Amino acid sequence: MLDKNAIGRASPPTLNEVEKGAIRRFAEAIGDYNPIYYDEEYARASGYPTIIAPPTFPASFHSAADLRELLGVGIKSLLHAEQGFDYERPIFAGDRIYVSTRVADVSERQGMSGKMDIAVIEDEGRDEEGNLVFRARRTLVVRAAKETP
Amino acid sequence: MPARKLYFESIRVGDELPALAKAPVDRVQLSRYAGASGDFNPVHVDEIYAKSVGMPSVYAPGMLVMGMLGQLISDWARGGQMRRYNVRFIKMVWPGDTVVCKGRVSNRHGTGGRYYVEIDLWAENQRGELVMKGSAQIQLFYSLEDENRQRSGQAPLVIEVPRESLAPPAPTTASSPASSPGDVPSASDEDDEDDEASDERRGGATSKKTAPREKPAAKTATLPSARKAKK
Numbered sequence: 001m002l003d004k005n006a007i008g009r010a011s012p013p014t015l016n017e018v019e020k021g022a023i024r025r026f027a028e029a030i031g032d033y034n035p036i037y038y039d040e041e042y043a044r045a046s047g048y049p050t051i052i053a054p055p056t057f058p059a060s061f062h063s064a065a066d067l068r069e070l071l072g073v074g075i076k077s078l079l080h081a082e083q084g085f086d087y088e089r090p091i092f093a094g095d096r097i098y099v100s101t102r103v104a105d106v107s108e109r110q111g112m113s114g115k116m117d118i119a120v121i122e123d124e125g126r127d128e129e130g131n132l133v134f135r136a137r138r139t140l141v142v143r144a145a146k147e148t149p
Numbered sequence: 150m151p152a153r154k155l156y157f158e159s160i161r162v163g164d165e166l167p168a169l170a171k172a173p174v175d176r177v178q179l180s181r182y183a184g185a186s187g188d189f190n191p192v193h194v195d196e197i198y199a200k201s202v203g204m205p206s207v208y209a210p211g212m213l214v215m216g217m218l219g220q221l222i223s224d225w226a227r228g229g230q231m232r233r234y235n236v237r238f239i240k241m242v243w244p245g246d247t248v249v250c251k252g253r254v255s256n257r258h259g260t261g262g263r264y265y266v267e268i269d270l271w272a273e274n275q276r277g278e279l280v281m282k283g284s285a286q287i288q289l290f291y292s293l294e295d296e297n298r299q300r301s302g303q304a305p306l307v308i309e310v311p312r313e314s315l316a317p318p319a320p321t322t323a324s325s326p327a328s329s330p331g332d333v334p335s336a337s338d339e340d341d342e343d344d345e346a347s348d349e350r351r352g353g354a355t356s357k358k359t360a361p362r363e364k365p366a367a368k369t370a371t372l373p374s375a376r377k378a379k380k
Contacts, residue, residue, distance in 0.1 A: 025181070025185040029182040029213070029216075030213065031178070034220070046154075055219040055222070055234055056234075062187065080211045082238065084233070084236070087230070
C-alpha cells in the first residue's frame, strides 16, 4: 500500500519553452501532418496567432518531479492506465509554460490479479502571468520495489 | 488556405467521425516518439531490454496511441477548441500493429453563447480489438456567423441548445475487451471521472434520443460504451 501521506506532495514549477521545432517533431512522430502544427500562415488563417501544439504535447514537458520522491517508494514498474487533459486554451509556439506536478491521489484497487496500488499524478501548466493553461492527470499502476513495513 | 471548419450547427448526436487508419507502428516511429516526447523508457525503444523484462518486443507508449486518437479529433473538429480529452489504455500496441481511430458524437449542448460537443472515442488494432477508449469535449462556434461576430469583437450568438445525448448502449454485448492476460489491468472498477456528465447522459437517455443509433456500426461488438453497464 502506498503512503497516503504522499497525497498533495508537489514539485516546484519548471519552465518549459514551447519551440516550433519541438512541436513539428512531436506531430511528425505521431504521424500527424495537420498544417496547423507546421505552417505559421495556415495557423493564422485558421484564427490562431501562430502554430499550435497537438493535444498530447504536454506529455513532452519536463517537470522537476521525481516520482520516487513524490510517492516515497522505490518503483519496480509503472503501468500507465489512464490519461486525461483539461485545456484552458491551445498551447502556442513561443509559450513559456511553468509545469508543476503533484500527487493527486493514492489508493488501492482490486485488480484481476490481486490488489494494485494506484497513483494519480496531476500536472498543471501555467503561463507567466500565472493563468492556467492545462491540467493533465495520469493514473498509474505502481509496483513498489519493496514492501514497506 | 485554411481548411473548411466545423460548426456546431451542423453536428448531430450520433454522427460518426471518419475513421482514421494510421500507418503500421514500427520501431523507427517508437524512436521518434521517444525523442520527441523525452520519454526514453527502454521498454519502448530497447528490444533487448524489453525481452529481458518478459515482453515479446518493444511496444508503443500509450501516449503515442493517445496522440493518434487526438489526430482523429483535430482532423474532424477543425476550428474547434479541445476542452477535455480522457482515455483509458486497454491493450498494448506492438510494432506491426495498425491503429484505427474511431469516434462518435455522444452529446451536444449550448448555453450562454458557448457550444460544446462530446465525442466517444476508441482505437482498434488490425484484429478489431479495442486498444484504447476515451472521450473528448470540443467547444465550437455555432456557425460562421457566430465566428465572424466573435472575431470582430461582438457578442456571441446565443442559442439555447438543451443537452442531447446518445442513449447508453445496451449492456448486452459482454465482449469487454480488457480481459486477455497481459493486458493493462483495466482500472475501470469504479471510476467516476465525470459524474455530472453521466447523470446528464442518463437524463438524456430517457428522451427520444435513440434515433441516431439506427446506423448499426459494423463492429458494434467493440463499440465501447462511455461507461460500462453500471449499477
